Amino acid sequence: xxxxxxxxxxxxxxxxxxxxxxxxxxxxxxxxxxxxxxxxxxxxxxxxxxxxxxxxxxxxxxxxxxxxxxxxxxxxxxxxxxxxxxxxxxxxxxxxxxxxxxxxxxxxxxxxxxxxxxxxxxxxxxxxxxxxxxxxxxxxxxxxxxxxxxxxxxxxxxxxxxxxxxxxxxxxxxxxxxxxxxxxxxxxxxxxxxxxxxxxxxxxxxxxxxxxxxxxxxxxxxxxxxxxxxxxxxxxxxxxxxxxxxxxxxxxxxxxxxxxxxxxxxxxxxxxxxxxxxxxxxxxxxxxxxxxxxxxxxxxxxxxxxxxxxxxxxxxxxxxxxxxxxxxxxxxxxxxxxxxxxxxxxxxxxxxxxxxxxxxxxxxxxxxxxxxxxxxxxxxxxxxxxxxxxxxxxxxxxxxxxxxxxxxxxxxxxxxxxxxxxxxxxxxxxxxxxxx
Amino acid sequence: xxxxxxxxxxxxxxxxxxxxxxxxxxxxxxxxxxxxxxxxxxxxxxxxxxxxxxxxxxxxxxxxxxxxxxxxxxxxxxxxxxxxxxxxxxxxxxxxxxxxxxxxxxxxxxxxxxxxxxxxxxxxxxxxxxxxxxxxxxxxxxxxxxxxxxxxxxxxxxxxxxxxxxxxxxxxxxxxxxxxxxxxxxxxxxxxxxxxxxxxxxxxxxxxxxxxxxxxxxxxxxxxxxxxxxxxxxxxxxxxx
Ligand SMILES: Nc1ncnc2c1ncn2[C@@H]1O[C@H](COP(=O)(O)OP(=O)(O)O)[C@@H](O)[C@H]1O
Ligand SMILES: [Mg+2]
Numbered sequence: 014x015x016x017x018x019x020x021x022x023x024x025x026x027x028x029x030x031x032x033x034x035x036x037x038x039x040x041x042x043x044x045x046x047x048x049x050x051x052x053x054x055x056x057x058x059x060x061x062x063x064x065x066x067x068x069x070x071x072x073x074x075x076x077x078x079x080x081x082x083x084x085x086x087x088x089x090x091x092x093x094x095x096x097x098x099x100x101x102x103x104x105x106x107x108x109x110x111x112x113x114x115x116x117x118x119x120x121x122x123x124x125x126x127x128x129x130x131x132x133x134x135x136x137x138x139x140x141x142x143x144x145x146x147x148x149x150x151x152x153x154x155x156x157x158x159x160x161x162x163x164x165x166x167x168x169x170x171x172x173x174x175x176x177x178x179x180x181x182x183x184x185x186x187x188x189x190x191x192x193x194x195x196x197x198x199x200x201x202x203x204x205x206x207x208x209x210x211x212x213x214x215x216x217x218x219x220x221x222x223x224x225x226x227x228x229x230x231x232x233x234x235x236x237x238x239x240x241x242x243x244x245x246x247x248x249x250x251x252x253x254x255x256x257x258x259x260x261x262x263x264x265x266x267x268x269x270x271x272x273x274x275x276x277x278x279x280x281x282x283x284x285x286x287x288x289x290x291x292x293x294x295x296x297x298x299x300x301x302x303x304x305x306x307x308x309x310x311x312x313x314x315x316x317x318x319x320x321x322x323x324x325x326x327x328x329x330x331x332x333x334x335x336x337x338x339x340x341x342x343x344x345x346x347x348x349x350x351x352x353x354x355x356x357x358x359x360x361x362x363x364x365x366x367x368x369x370x371x372x373x374x375x376x377x378x379x380x381x382x383x384x385x386x387x388x389x390x391x392x393x394x395x396x397x398x399x400x401x402x403x404x405x406x407x408x409x410x411x412x413x414x415x416x417x418x419x420x421x422x423x424x425x426x427x428x429x430x431x432x433x434x435x436x437x438x439x440x441x442x443x444x445x446x447x448x449x
Numbered sequence: 450x451x452x453x454x455x456x457x458x459x460x461x462x463x464x465x466x467x468x469x470x471x472x473x474x475x476x477x478x479x480x481x482x483x484x485x486x487x488x489x490x491x492x493x494x495x496x497x498x499x500x501x502x503x504x505x506x507x508x509x510x511x512x513x514x515x516x517x518x519x520x521x522x523x524x525x526x527x528x529x530x531x532x533x534x535x536x537x538x539x540x541x542x543x544x545x546x547x548x549x550x551x552x553x554x555x556x557x558x559x560x561x562x563x564x565x566x567x568x569x570x571x572x573x574x575x576x577x578x579x580x581x582x583x584x585x586x587x588x589x590x591x592x593x594x595x596x597x598x599x600x601x602x603x604x605x606x607x608x609x610x611x612x613x614x615x616x617x618x619x620x621x622x623x624x625x626x627x628x629x630x631x632x633x634x635x636x637x638x639x640x641x642x643x644x645x646x647x648x649x650x651x652x653x654x655x656x657x658x659x660x661x662x663x664x665x666x667x668x669x670x671x672x673x674x675x676x677x678x679x680x681x682x683x684x685x686x687x688x689x690x
Contacts, residue, residue, distance in 0.1 A: 044562050055550045359546045362507060363560035363607070364535020366528050442507045446546065 040369040049377040052349070053384075060381055063345040066338030067385030067425060068392065070331055071418045075393020077327035078414040080400065083407035085321070094231040094240060095309045096172040098138075100283060102126075102269040102290075103305040121265040122304060124248065126293060127165065130269065134285045136277040141168035142248065142266030146256050150244055151216045152204040159200050161217065161244045163251030164270075171270040177201075179211040179226030187247035192254060195226040197243035215244075220254045222246065279308055335421065338385065339429035346378050346433035350440075357437050358445025371438035378430020379423055386422025390415055452519030454615060454646050455481040455504060459513035461669075462499050473499040475669035476513065481648070483614060486641040486679065488657035489650045491666030497650040498619055500666065504648060505538055505617045506530045518614070535564055539608025543620035545600045547592040547607075553579060554588040557606045564611065578606035582636060598629035605636060609645075616640065618649045622656055628689070634659040635682035 040048075053060040104122040127142030143164040150157045162168070169181050178201075182193050194215060201210050210224040231240040246255070252263070273282045283306050290296075294303045350357070357370055394410060401408035462474040474496045481487055489497045502508040503515060506522055515522055517533065525533065534540075547556045558575035566574075579588055582602040592600055601621060608616055618637065622630030638659060641647045649660060657663045658680045665673035 039565055040563050041565055048562070051550065355546060356548055359548070360559070360563070361531070362505070362534060362540045363563070364531055364611070365563045366531040368528070369531075369563055443502050446507075446542065 039366065040372060042372075045369075045372050045376050046380070048373055049380050052353075052373075052377055053381060056349075059345060060384070063341050064381055064385030064388065066341040067335065067382050067422050068338075068389040070334035070338045071386045071389025071422050072393035072396060073327070073334055073389075074331040074418050074421070075390055075414070076397045076400065077324060077331060078418075079393070079397035079408050079410050081324040081327065082409040082411055082414070083401065085324075086409055087407050090232070094173070095234065096270070096272065097310055098273040098275060098277070098279065099171060099309050100271040100273065100279065100286065101307045101309055102271060102286065103307070104265075104267065104303070122267075122269060122290070124264045124266055126290070127266060127269045129293065130271055130286070130289065133289050134282060136274055136282050136285070138272045138274045139167035139170050140269055140271045141165040141171050142269050143168060144248070144251060144256060144265070144267050146251075148217050148244070148255065150200060150204065152210075152213065155204045157200055157203045159197075159242050159244055161246060161251065161255065163246050163248045163256065165248055167272075168245070168270055171272040174231075175229030177227040177229045178209055179224070181226060182247050187249050190249045190253045191247065192220060192222045192250055193225045193246065194222045195228055195245045196224055197228050197241040197245075198230040199239055199241040200244055201227045217244075217255055279311070283308065335425055338422075339382070339425040342378055342382055342426055343429035343433060345381075346374060346430050347436070349377070350374065350433050350437040353437075354440060354445045354448040357440050358442045358448070361440070361442040362446065367438040370440075371434045374434035374437045375427065375430050378434065379426035382422045382426025382430070383419065386419050386425075389422070390418050393418070451483070452516070453480045454483045454485070454518055455479065455648075456516040456519075457503075457513060458515075460500075460503060460510050460515055461512040462496075462503060462508065463511040472669045474503065474510075477671045479664060479671060479674065481646065484641070484644055484646050485662060486638070486647045486660045487649070488660035488663045489648060489666060490654065490657040490663050491652065493652055495666040496669040497652075497666050499669075501617055501619050501648065501650050504615075505540060506533055531563070535560060535611055537614050539605075539611065539613040539616045541601070541604050541608050541616060541618040541621045543623040545592070545597075545604045545624070547600055547603055549592050552589045552591050553584060553595070553603045553606075556592070556603055557610050560607060560611050574610055575606070578610045579603070581609065582606045596629075597625050598632060601625060601629075601633050602636065605633070605640075609640065614646060616645055616647045618647065620651055621649060622651070622653070628686075630656065631682050631686055635686060638679070638682050 102122060122142070124142045127140045130140035131137045141164050143162055145163070146161050147158065148161045150159055150161075166181055166184055166187060168174075174181075177198060179195070181195065182191070186193055194217075196204070196210055196215075204210065204215065205213065210227060213224050214221050215224055216222070228241065228243070228245070234240050248266075271282070271286065273279055286306055287302055287304070290304045291302065296303055360370060361367075397408045397410065457477055457479050460474060460477040460479075461472065463470040463472050465471075477500060489500055491497050499508070503510055504517075506517070506525075509523070517537065522530065522533070548559070551559070554572065554575050557578050558571040561571045561574065576585075576588060579585060582605050584599060584602050584606065587595060587599060587603075590599075592603070595603065601624075605616075605621075616637070621637075622633050625633060634656060637647050637649065647660070649656070651657055658677075659682050660677075661679045662674070662676045664671050665675070
C-alpha cells in the first residue's frame with residue numbers, strides 16, 4: 014500500500030467540540046413529556062386503539078355517575094317534596110271522595126280520628142285529615158280542571174309545603190268554613206299567568222272563593238303527577254260549600270297525613286297508629302285492620318337504595334373496563350419496549366440513567382391513559398346528556414367525578430405502565446444495542 | 450503528571466456458556482494516553498467488542514481493574530457510570546443506531562437531553578456538531594433520507610456533541626463501501642488531531658492502518674501492541690480524486 018502519511022503537525026480540518034459544562038443533570042420533566050408525545054405520535058393508530066380501552070371505561074364511569082347522580086338527586090327531591098317523616102293513613106275498603114259505601118263495609122276514617130292522633134301518640138307532630146275531589150276552577154274567563162284538597166292547616170306542615178305568595182289558612186278560617194283557597198303553582202299560572210292571584214276571586218261551581226296564597230313549587234311526585242296542579246281549601250269549607258255531605262259520613266276524610274317528630278322510630282309510630290285505630294274503630298281481635306298505613310319516605314328510600322345498587326353495579330362495570338384498559342396499556346407498552354430495545358440501548362449508551370428511561374416510558378403510559386381518560390370524559394358527558402335528553406332523566410355532572418375519572422385513568426396508566434417501564438430501565442445496554 | 454486516559458490491569462470478562470465459561474476477554478493490560486488514536490484489531494470473536502464495551506463502561510469486568518482518567522470505575526454507581534458515558538465518552542456503532550423518527554439535528558441533540566441542557570443550547574451545539582462533520586445542510590433530514598456515510602457522520606456528530614475526551618467506534622466502516630469508509634476514517638483522524646482520543650475496533654488491517662497504534666486481539670487476549678505511522682486518510686482521498 015502506497016499511502017501518504019499524516020504530517021506530524023497537520024492543521025486540524027475539523028476541531029472537536031469544547032467539553033459541555035455539567036448540566037443540572039437528568040432528563041427534565043418537560044423533555045420527557047415531549048419525548049413521550051413524540052413516541053405516541055409515531056404510532057398514532059396503535060396509541061388510539063390502546064387508549065380506547067380506557068376511553069370506554071371512563072366514558073362508562075361518566076355516564077353512570079352523571080345519570081346515577083341525577084336519578085339520586087331526583088329521588089331525594091321527591092322524598093323532600095312528599096314530606097319527610099310522613100305516614101299516610103287510608104280508610105279500609107272505602108273509595109276516595111267516597112259517598113257510596115256498600116253493605117257490610119266498615120266505618121270510614123274521620124276528621125275526629127285525625128284530631129285524636131297527635132293527642133294519643135306522643136311521637137306525632139301533626140296529623141291532618143283530607144278529602145279530595147276533581148273540580149272546575151274558574152277565574153274570569155279562564156277555567157281549569159284540578160284536584161281540590163280540603164284539609165287542616167297542619168297539612169301544609171305535614172307535607173312540607175312552602176309559600177310562593179300570600180299565606181296559609183288558619184284553624185279559625187277552617188272552623189268558620191271561610192271561602193278561602195290556596196293555588197298550586199300550575200293552577201295559579203293557568204288561571205292568572207304572570208299576575209299575582211292573591212286577593213283575586215275564583216269560583217268553584219257557583220261559589221266564589223278568595224285566593225289567599227300560592228304554594229311553592231314541588232314538581233312531580235314519584236308517580237309522575239304534577240303536585241303543583243292543586244287547589245287547597247279548609248276542610249269545613251269544602252264540607253259546607255263544595256263537596257256536600259251525606260249525613261252518614263259528614264265527618265269522613267279519605268286520608269290522614271301523619272307527620273312524625275324528627276328522630277322518632279317510624280315503624281313504632283305505625284304500630285301505635287294501628288293500635289289506635291283498632292281501639293277507636295272497635296275492631297275485634299280476630300278481625301283485620303280497618304286502615305292501611307304507608308310510609309312514603311320509605312318507598313322513596315327504597316328507590317334510592319335501588320338507585321345506589323344500580324350505581325354500584327355500573328361502577329363495577331367501569332372498574333372492569335378500566336382494568337381491561339389498563340392491561341391493554343401494559344400490553345402495548347411491553348410491545349413498545351421490545352420494539353424499541355435498540356433505542357433504549359442507545360439512550361443508555363449516550364448517558365441516559367435507568368431512572369430517565371423509567372421516567373420516559375412511565376410518562377408515555379400515563380399520557381396514553383390520560384388521553385383515553387380525557388376523551389372518555391368528553392364522550393361520557395355528551396352521551397349522558399344525550400341519554401338524559403332522550404329518556405327524560407335528569408343528568409347531573411359532578412366536577413369531582415370528572416376529576417376522579419381523569420385521576421383514575423392517570424393512575425391506571427401509572428400502575429400498568431410501571432412494569433414495562435421498569436423492564437425498559439433494567440435492560441442491559443449491550444444486549445439492547447445488539448437486539449434485532 | 451496527568452493520569453493516563455485508559456489504564457487496564459488484568460481486565461477480563463467471562464460469559465457462562467453451557468457447562469463452563471467463555472473467556473471473551475482474558476487478562477488485558479493496556480495504557481492509553483489522552484489524544485491517542487488506537488485501533489483494536491483481530492478476527493471475529495477475538496474479544497474486541499467486549500474490550501470496547503468495558504472501556505465504554507457499558508459492561509463490568511469479571512476480573513481486573515479499569516481506570517478511566519485515573520478513576521477506578523468499579524466503585525461507581527449506575528448513575529455515575531451513565532454520567533461518565535454522557536460526559537467523557539462518545540459511541541459510534543457499525544449500524545449507526547440513529548432514531549428513525551427524529552431528524553439529524555434531533556438525533557445529534559439527544560444525548561444532551563440527559564444532561565439537562567436547555568433546548569436552545571442543545572440545538573445550537575447540535576448544529577455546530579453537524580457542521581463539523583460536514584452535514585450543515587442536512588440538519589432536517591431524517592435518517593432514511595441520508596446515505597450510509599451521511600448517517601454515520603450524524604452518529605459521529607452525536608458522539609461528539611457532549612464534548613467527550615474519548616470516541617469509541619465499533620466497526621464504524623463495517624456497513625459502508627470502502628471509499629465512504631475512508632471518508633469516515635479521515636473524519637476520525639481530523640477529530641483526533643483536534644485532541645479527541647479514538648479507540649476504533651476493526652477486523653480490517655487497512656482500517657487499523659489509520660490509527661497510530663494497533664492492539665491485536667486473539668481469543669480474548671491482547672497478543673500485540675504496536676505503534677506505527679498512520680496512513681493519512683484525507684490525503685488518500687485527494688490522491689484518488
Ligand atoms: N453476551 C454474551 N454471552 C455469551 N458469550 C458472549 C457474549 N458476548 C460475547 N460473547 C462471546 O465472547 C467472545 C468475544 O466476543 P466479541 O467481543 O463480540 O468479539 P469480536 O467483537 O472481536 O468479534 C465471542 O466468542 C462471543 O461469542
Ligand atoms: Mg465485535
